[in-house]
Amino acid sequence: MVLDGLASFGTLQSLPYKLDVEHVEEAMQNMLVIIEMVVFSVLQQYAYHVAPYSGEVEKMLKQNKKNE
Template sequence: MLGIYPNWLSWTFTIILNISVSLALYSLLVFYHVFAKELAPHKPLAKFLCIKGVVFFCFWQGIVLEMLVSMGIVRSNHFWLDVEHLEEAYQNVLVILEMVVFSILQKYAYSAAPYSGEVDAKILKKRE
């Protein structure tokens, strides 16, 4: 923000953050794989993909936008709007569009069925 850090340091932190987030995602997938049978009535994979999709789409589109700015593909042609604000505006518009899609997906992933007794009935049928 103040311009006191070199550009390579920002990319180094981005790479470290990417490795950390990817390792956390891998750990969650391993956890799901181990407990898939026990969690099946609650459809955790759909919930997992919705939430992690939001996080990763925002993260990766920010990286892509930053790369486009650093390569000079995204430029500002207005004297009153610098390229950093333009990049932020693109990021915000993309997040808004993604949230519309993810809100529809989350409506199905987080349905009210588990709270209506249907899941309990399915579990009891499987046990019999």
């Protein structure tokens, strides 16, 4: 919606490479999606850590039972 608003106000203009405003707007939207996906992929590594699924937790629990 922001990109549509910028295009309607004339802030986004066509480039000298024969790209019209719609293509420039679409390219900017695609770049924003790419940046968003990179940021969310990094954040998901912290939100969903691999440790519970790696088997290390089960090994530690088994060792604790043997030591008791």
